[in-house]
Amino acid sequence: MMRIAINGMGRIGRLLFRRLIDSNEVELVAVNDIMDADNLAYLLKYDSIYGTFAGNITHKPGALVANGKEVKALQQQHPYLLPWKDLQVDVVLECSGQFSNRAAAEQHIKAGARRVLLSTTGSNDIPLLVYGFNQHALTKEETIISPGGCMTNCSTHILYILNAIGIKSVQCNILHSYTSRQELVDAPHKQFRRGRAAAEAIIPVEIDLQQSLERLLPTMKDKIASVSTRVPVANGALADFTIQLQHETTREEINKLFSTAAKNDYKGIIEYTEDPLVSLDIKGNTHSCVIDGTLTSVIGNHVKLIAWFDNEYGFTTRMIDWLGLMK
Structure with a gap:
């Protein structure tokens, strides 16, 4: 054992x-x-x-x-x-x-x-391997592995699937529960906004998601922008993607793409739902992302896609999955 x-x-x-x-x-x-x-x-x-x-x-x-x-x-x-x-x-x-x-x-x-x-996402000299995406690249010789972070595990699969249609650009805003890297009362911090009272404000913070996604999806370089908006809840996150595709599409086509993925190649990694969820409903969910089909919207080639995830439980599930591969 x-x-x-x-x-x-x-x-x-x-x-x-x-x-x-x-x-x-x-x-x-x-x-x-x-x-x-x-x-x-x-x-x-x-x-x-x-x-x-x-x-x-x-x-x-x-x-x-x-x-x-x-x-x-x-x-x-x-x-x-x-x-x-x-x-x-x-x-x-x-x-x-x-x-x-x-x-x-x-x-x-x-x-x-x-x-x-x-x-977490490690430095560039450590392999970045996201379970369900490129875990097959793990070798027996590699002794140190980064499985990415909760936001990377959510976003990678979504962008990879949509890039089959062709992505011109993507803006990603992760509405995320506050974390220990923020303050509960106003205090000094090198990122000034992280020093503001986390339970009292909606706080945009800098993240390294763009760099991580470009490492995993090199053809997406210079096509991704990201920010995280911390909100006054203790758990859960909502990933808001605004995507410009190469071709026009429909809401039905996008939802079918992800509902099919959730049932087949990405079973256990992606979940698809059309239930009217709120963040509390995601607590304890084991998936890397839960696509909310009720919130998908499309205008021509512009797509708005919303995904939920439990930033702690979903991510620890992936770490446990990694242990199964590291035997």
Whole structure:
């Protein structure tokens, strides 16, 4: 059984813990975070988005105990000092956000881990592989992998499918729940808008989605613009695509394209719906994107396409899918 460790117990790290602790496919052997173990156990047990942990979780010196399974709890700031060799760790889920370039992520390899799976888009010297799109490019020799971020996992499939018709340009606005990279009260921040009170305003923020999409879809270079608008909700996102196609189309043609994809090649990755959803309805959804056919609109060759996604649950589902490929 594959032995897994998690470095960084923020939102993604804790959700992965909850989802992997009872897995029959992998064994979660250790977590690492600088927070105190009692605080970590509390945050694992009580979650404001996904509710109370379904089971028992306690802590003791150097370990967490969840549903009778003991997981070593470490508090090491430097990954190269972690006991991955002694623990025979196969894959480290690097969820701290601090070690996303090759030199930094390789500290886990030097510590004895066989492979590292980031929880974000890494630097350009790390392969960017989106599950459901180019996962076949994974080789046994590659030790560090970026699965992209939640926005990249949503957008890549949509643009790839539409590019079969031919895309002239695309403007993408991700209406996204606020995150830990924003402030709850006004405070200094190098991106001034991120320093404004997240629960009190609609806040446009800079993102690197355009660069990620151009890496994955090089024929789309200089055709993509993107922004994320943070809204005062704690979970969920709505991706708003305004696309100029090479040819005129119809609302029916676009919806059929995605409903067919969702049933066939992209089953489990894309979902298609014509239910009148709101963001709360996406909580816990495992898909990378949920195309809302009720909101598709077309004027000539101009298309408005709307997709929902759970920025935490959908993305951790893809990370778990990656573990299945990394055996």
